Every structure is written in structure tokens, then in C-alpha cells.
Amino acid sequence: MTAKDLINEAVSIQKIDYKNPSVIPIYEKAIELSTTKDDEYDKLYSYYSIMFVCSHLLNDYLPKGIEAANTCLELLKPYIAAGNIWHYTEWGKFQKEVIRYANNFIAWQRYENTDDEKLLHEALKMTETACHYIEDGNKDQLYLYDTRARLLLKLNRKEEAYEIIRTTLIKDKNNPYFEELLNDPDYKIWLKNRNEEILQTLSDDDYNFLERANAITKKIKARITEDEKKPAVLIENNLKVEIIDGYEAMDKYGFLDSDIPDVGEILMITGDVFLNHRLDSEWLLAQTESLDVDEIEMAFLIVGNVTLEGADLWDDDYMTLLITGDVKCDILYSENAWIVISGDVDAKYGIIGEYNDGVLQIDGKTKAPYIFNDDEHDMRLDMKGKHMEILGYSDHFLIDGYGDRHRREHLLRPEVWDEEDGDEFVRNFFEIVKKGESPFITIKKE
Known part of the structure; x- marks a missing residue:
């Protein structure tokens, strides 16, 4: 019988x-059989499963669960140290889940079972690692902030804990x-003062x-409502x-x-393009089949013309893309490409320009609520x-306008700005915009 069996x-x-x-000895036997590099997944999965079962049984099973959690982290230490977690693979997603669960399990047990400040500080560091691997928009993983906040409270670092509660x-x-903490008189006083501080x-x-x-935001919300009322349109591309020849x-x-770089040959697509998915280099190359x-x-x-219903026009590679007609899309993203559009552009949520190798030229009128330009x-x-028009969003600052520039990062809603990963800013920003909400704070002036 193999480890997989x-x-x-x-x-x-x-x-x-x-x-x-009863599954614990089965997993332990699978670990014994996982002796090669090819068995790496089976070995980690078995330790993770032992930890998971013991974390729900506790009592006499707690030491075994803690031991399995520490082993999981030891097995993943080389990946974490090298920054070698492949986030968008199944293996990478599982590694992140193990990192979150193991760190939190150990940290929570220390929160509940010790007053040793050194161990509590170590546990706090573990929650920092766990929170770093929270997936964007996954509310089920926000329990990690609960562990972190409670450790901070136990270490008498109330303001840091309260800020975590507020932003979560x-x-x-x-x-x-945090249900019971919301009725804490100290938290209520802190929250009132914090809101006044922001206001001032x-x-x-x-x-x-x-x-x-x-x-x-009101205009975007009205347009979302209007678009939702429209019947689905099915158009077959012909x-x-x-x-x-490129010059021809x-x-x-x-x-x-248009000062476009010289190209030898051009793939010409004649006809109006209608898609309900992203238009990118993958779709363009598929037309050569x-x-x-x-x-x-x-x-x-x-x-x-190009009409993308509920989808984006996305530059994901070095390329030249020329369009003679109008473009309608959710988001137009330009990075390294040379994109020239002769007609009008209606980008429902906005336009993103990133890095200085690319060019986005729109000869007609451009309608887009948010224009991001970085680098x-x-x-x-x-x-x-x-x-x-917003500049410089990926370097932990937000600047409004091309003339009199003003710092604006303090006006963002907390969930938009990830201090540990500024690169996620635009994604977080537009996730909120697409809901018809403002990505900025909504404090009214009295």
C-alpha cells in the first residue's frame, strides 16, 4: 500500500x-512511506491532517497537534525563506493554507495557555506570518486577525489591537x-476618539x-444598476x-x-469583436490558429469596434495592438504594449497604466472614472x-492630479491599502468600485 492509498x-x-x-495512525504510516522528493506533497498533507484533527480534539491530542504544526512549518521553511510559494498553483495554495493554519494553531494555543511574554511575542510574530498569506477578499480567513488582536490585548498593546478590530x-x-469586544467600554472610547482624529x-x-x-461613485452605481436591467445580448463574432504587411x-x-514601432507583419482581424471574457494576448494569438x-x-x-461585456482589455505581454473603432470594456490595462485606438473608449471602471515601457494612445474621446498611472x-x-487621475499608487503613496499634486493615501478605506503588499492596491481598489461603493472613506463634513 502506498502513501496515497x-x-x-x-x-x-x-x-x-x-x-x-482513528485517522492519525493512518497518516503516520503514510508519513513513513513518504521518503522521496516526489512524496513531498503526501508528507506535508499527512502532517497537516494530523494537526487539523488534533486541533479539534485538543486535550491529550494537543501535544501531537503542536508537534505536527511545527513540522509543517519546518518543511515549508525553505519555501518561505526563498519567497518560493507559487501562489496560483494548487501546490502553492495548499502551502499557503498550511502556513496560515499551523501558525495560527500554535499562536492560539499560546494565547490560551501561557502568560510568558517571550512566548507570546513569538506567537504574535507567527500571526504576522499567517496574516501575510490571507487571500484577497477571503472573509473566511479573517479569523487570523482575531488571534493577532487577542495576543496584542494580552500583551497590553490595546491601540494596535483596536486598530486591527476596526479595520477587520x-x-x-x-x-x-470580535462580537464581545465591541461592547468593551475601552474599545468604544478608543473608536470614538479614532474617528474624531481622522475627521480632524x-x-x-x-x-x-x-x-x-x-x-x-454615484455615477458608477447608477450605471451598474442600469446595466443589470439590460437583457443579455448574444452576438456571434464573424x-x-x-x-x-505591417507598413501597408x-x-x-x-x-x-502614431509613432508606432516598426512591425514586419500584422495579424489583421476584420469585423466587430464582441466578447464576454478578457481580450488579451492569449485571445489574440488564438486567432492565428x-x-x-x-x-x-x-x-x-x-x-x-471592440465590445467586452463585463470584461477587460488587458495588456499582458509586449505587443502592438491597433483598433480602428470604438472600445467598450470594464477596465483597460496597459503595461508594456503599444496600444493605439482610433475611436472612443468607454472604460466602465477605469484605465490602468503601469510601467514606462508601454504606450496607450486613444485618438477619440475617453470616458473612464478612474485613471491610474504608475511609473x-x-x-x-x-x-x-x-x-x-491618480499617480504613483504602487510605491505606498497615492497622488491625485497631474498639476497640483496631493497625497491621498490617508483617504483610502483600510481594506484597499495592504501595507504588506502594495502591488495589490489596484485590485483591491477596483473590487470595491465594481460593487458600486467608494474606495475612499465616507466622512461627511459638518
Whole structure:
């Protein structure tokens, strides 16, 4: 019998009773059989499962559970140290789950069972590691902040604990973990003072900014409501795909004056494009499948309009993309590509420009509520309607406007700004915007 056979046997038992102690010796036998590099997953899974079962049984099983948790972290130490967690693979997702659960399990047991400050500080450090691996938008993992806050309270670091409680409840107002702490008189006094402190730090200019943001949010919310009422539209693309000379294509469709880098050949797609998924290099390259070509440079021309229902136009590679018509999408993201659009652009939520290798040129009118530009990305836009232009978002600061620049990061809702991973800022920002909510605080001036 192999380790995998034993694991499957234990899992079948746990499907009936997830904390059945009879699975522990089965997993221990699987560990004995996991002796090679190829058995790495089975070994980690077995230790994780032992920890999981013991964490629900506690009492006499607690030492074994703690031992399994420490072994899990020891097995993953090289990955953590090297920053080698592949987040978007199944293996990487499981590693993150083990890191969260093992660190929290040990930290919680120390919170409940010791007053030794050294051990409590070590446990606090473990919660910091666990919280670092919380997945964006996953409210089920916010229990990790509960452990961290309670350790801080036990160490008499109330203000830090209260701030965690405040920001966690903003992320999930129905979070059950802090229910009894909300009635703590000290917390109520602190929260009142904290809100007043935020209010007092805002200038008239800040209030004007928030009023602009509120007006934009109202427009987005109205548009979301309007779009939800519209019936689903099914349109079949009838596209002609061919490869033509690059100079000929740019001359014929008026792109020669756009200072586009020279391209030998262009994949030309003729016809209006309608998609309900992202338009990116993967979709563009898929259009070459009907052609007898082994390789094509990343240069594409769409002769027609582009409509992306509930989806984005996304530059995910170095390429040249030319569009003769209008574009409608949720978000237009430009990084390393040279994107030139002859018509108008309606980006429902916004436009993102990142890094200075790419160019985004829109010859028609551009309608987008939020324009993000990082690292002096070359944007050539003629804006229409209310919008905000924001610079420098990935370096832990937020600047509003290209003329008189103002720092704005203090106006963001706490769940937008991840101090440990500034790169997630834009994703967090637009997750809120897509709900029809403002990503900025909503304090009214009295």
C-alpha cells in the first residue's frame, strides 16, 4: 500500500467524521512511506491532517497537534525563506493554507495557555506570518486577525489591537470573532476618539476630493444598476483573419502618424469583436490558429469596434495592438504594449497604466472614472466627463492630479491599502468600485 492509498483511506473516514482520531495512525504510516522528493506533497498533507484533527480534539491530542504544526512549518521553511510559494498553483495554495493554519494553531494555543511574554511575542510574530498569506477578499480567513488582536490585548498593546478590530470589521462588518469586544467600554472610547482624529486631520481640499469621489461613485452605481436591467445580448463574432504587411496596414488605416514601432507583419482581424471574457494576448494569438504560421510577432490590428461585456482589455505581454473603432470594456490595462485606438473608449471602471515601457494612445474621446498611472506610463488621452487621475499608487503613496499634486493615501478605506503588499492596491481598489461603493472613506463634513 502506498502513501496515497493510505491518505485516500483516511480522507474517506474524515468525510464521515472530520475529527475521527482513528485517522492519525493512518497518516503516520503514510508519513513513513513518504521518503522521496516526489512524496513531498503526501508528507506535508499527512502532517497537516494530523494537526487539523488534533486541533479539534485538543486535550491529550494537543501535544501531537503542536508537534505536527511545527513540522509543517519546518518543511515549508525553505519555501518561505526563498519567497518560493507559487501562489496560483494548487501546490502553492495548499502551502499557503498550511502556513496560515499551523501558525495560527500554535499562536492560539499560546494565547490560551501561557502568560510568558517571550512566548507570546513569538506567537504574535507567527500571526504576522499567517496574516501575510490571507487571500484577497477571503472573509473566511479573517479569523487570523482575531488571534493577532487577542495576543496584542494580552500583551497590553490595546491601540494596535483596536486598530486591527476596526479595520477587520470594515472588511467584513458581519465578522463574528470580535462580537464581545465591541461592547468593551475601552474599545468604544478608543473608536470614538479614532474617528474624531481622522475627521480632524482632513483639510478642506480633502473634503473636496471626497465629494468628487462620491459623485463618481454615484455615477458608477447608477450605471451598474442600469446595466443589470439590460437583457443579455448574444452576438456571434464573424471575423476575417489574415496576415498582411505591417507598413501597408498602418498606412491604409491611418496609424503611420502614431509613432508606432516598426512591425514586419500584422495579424489583421476584420469585423466587430464582441466578447464576454478578457481580450488579451492569449485571445489574440488564438486567432492565428486558422492560419498556416509557425510564429507571429506580437502585432495585431482590429478593423472594427471592440465590445467586452463585463470584461477587460488587458495588456499582458509586449505587443502592438491597433483598433480602428470604438472600445467598450470594464477596465483597460496597459503595461508594456503599444496600444493605439482610433475611436472612443468607454472604460466602465477605469484605465490602468503601469510601467514606462508601454504606450496607450486613444485618438477619440475617453470616458473612464478612474485613471491610474504608475511609473510615468505614456498615456495620450482626451478625457470626457468626471474622472480622477491618480499617480504613483504602487510605491505606498497615492497622488491625485497631474498639476497640483496631493497625497491621498490617508483617504483610502483600510481594506484597499495592504501595507504588506502594495502591488495589490489596484485590485483591491477596483473590487470595491465594481460593487458600486467608494474606495475612499465616507466622512461627511459638518
